[in-house]
Amino acid sequence: MIGNNLMSEQYDIADIDFDTLDKLELSRNGLTGFEMYYPRVSRNPEIKKIYDLIKKVAKSNASILIQGETGTGKELIAGTIQAQSLRADKPFITVNCAALHENLLESELFGHEKGAFTGAISTHNGKFEQADGGTLFLDEIGDMHPSTQAKILRVLQEQTFNRVGSSKTIRVDVRIIAATNKDLGKDIEEGRFRPDLYYRLNVVPMHVPALRERMEDIPMLAEYFRRKFCEELKKEIGGFTQEALELLEHHNWPGNIRELRNIVERAVLVVGDQRKITPEVLTMSGKDYFGSGGMERRGSERTGTNFKTLNLEAIEKEAIIVALQRTKWVQKLAADMLGISPRALNYKISQHNITYHSWRKHS
Ligand SMILES: Nc1ncnc2c1ncn2[C@@H]1O[C@H](COP(=O)(O)OP(=O)(O)OP(=O)(O)O)[C@@H](O)[C@H]1O
Ligand SMILES: [Mg+2]
Structure with missing residues (x-):
């Protein structure tokens, strides 16, 4: 797995052979090798802890609750756990608890008998039955209605349930992995989530850090997506x-x-063949630039017209900062905007004592 230095000499990032990783395709839940192995190759200590935890608990039947902001990869982690469990060749069934109305969710989870309600024209096996022997992934569990929460709790405690409209007890062997991007602690305090269900689910808690808390992985992830989309879109472009x-x-x-x-998918789409991905083709929402670094990093967007002072030197400094912000701190572009040479700009930057955190690395 380790070997090729896949990124150009320019970037010092993990020494990972993406091609080898990607041959390790997992047929059951369709994860790519990289997706499977990301927790292992991540450089972030919190992700590494998750990886250790996955190794320890995957083979048990313990319920797992994965919490983390939207888009942090909770579903992928659930798939990774299943793939490493003793149930790997058994079903992995996902239910999105937020997508369905309470009544439909119950019939989806537990199934129903023919005629149980209007529209129930035939008997339907619920997700619990479909997942028997395997894993049921309850996604967006924080959005589940209290009455459904009570029923899930019963299955967790007794491994039995009834189809909607039936009194027959059905017994299943199902491992539960649940995920939410909500703060369940707050939901419990405010009475929206049952604490007893929380404790049942949260036997093994996993907190997936936000991407801004694992910036060290960004070059690797970005490179993975660049390769993936180049392949999908049949394009050959340089790196970043x-x-x-x-x-x-x-x-x-x-x-x-x-x-x-x-963002990387879009960049791969728009960048010319054999060209590199530049800041211009990255379309992030402007308001979030530098948003994670507190005041100094963030600065404040200045209009450049409402002068707070008429002191020329202060205005010059202001203009330079505005130009740098607008060009995402690329000095060459800012110099163009200011109508001066990059050298002159560089001189003025030190004269005005303007600093930007990531310049330090290179100076
Ligand atoms: N480690 C990773 N490697 C590659 N792709 C990833 C990784 N983590 C997440 N992704 C991708 O990011 C997207 C979001 O991941 P996922 O659906 O697992 O997030 P989530 O935490 O379940 O989000 P939500 O709370 O919105 O449901 C998916 O397209 C997924 O393929
Ligand atoms: Mg999800």
Whole structure:
């Protein structure tokens, strides 16, 4: 797995052979090798802890509750756990608890008898029955109605349930993995989530860190998506420019890995053949640039017209900062905008003592 230095010499990132990883396709839940092995190759200590935890608990039947912001990869982690469990060749059934109305969700989970309600024209096996022997992934569990929560709790305690409209007890052997992007602690406090169900589910808690908390993985993830979309879109393009990578490393990522994936997909689409991905083709929402680094990093967008002072030197400094912000701190582009040479800009930057956190690495 380790070997090829896949990224160009320019970037110091994990030494991972993506091609080998991607041959390890998992047929059951369709995860790619990279997706499967990401927790192992991640450089982030929290993800590494998750990887250790997966190794320890995958083979048990313990319920697992995966919490984390939207797009952090909770579903992938659930699939990874299943793939490493003793149930790997048994069904992995997903239910999105937020997608269905309470009544439909119950029939979806537990099945129903013919005639149990209007429209129940035939007997239907629920997800619990379909998952028998395997794993049931309850996604968006925080959105589940209290009455359904009570029924799930019963299955967890007794491994039995009834189809809707039937008094017959059905026994199943199902391992539960649940996920939510909500703060269940708050939902419990405010009476929306049953604490007893929470404790049952949360036998093994996993907290997936937001992407902004694992910036060290961004070059690797971005490169993975670049390769993936180049292959899908049958394009050959270069890697990322240093500026593009820096931009990715300083975005706030409210949509986490899903957002990164979409941005890289779009960049691969629009960038010319054999060209590199530059900041110009990365379309992140501007308001989040540098959003994770507090005031100094974030700065404040200045219009450049409402002068707070008429002191020329202060205005010059202001203009330079605005130009740098608008060009995502790429000095060459900012110099063009200011109508001066990059050298002159560089001189003025030090004269005005303007600093930007990621310049330090290179100076
Ligand atoms: N480690 C990873 N490697 C590759 N792709 C990933 C990784 N983690 C997440 N993704 C991709 O990011 C997207 C979001 O992942 P996933 O659906 O697992 O997130 P989630 O935490 O379940 O989000 P939500 O709370 O919105 O349901 C998917 O397209 C997934 O393939
Ligand atoms: Mg999900």
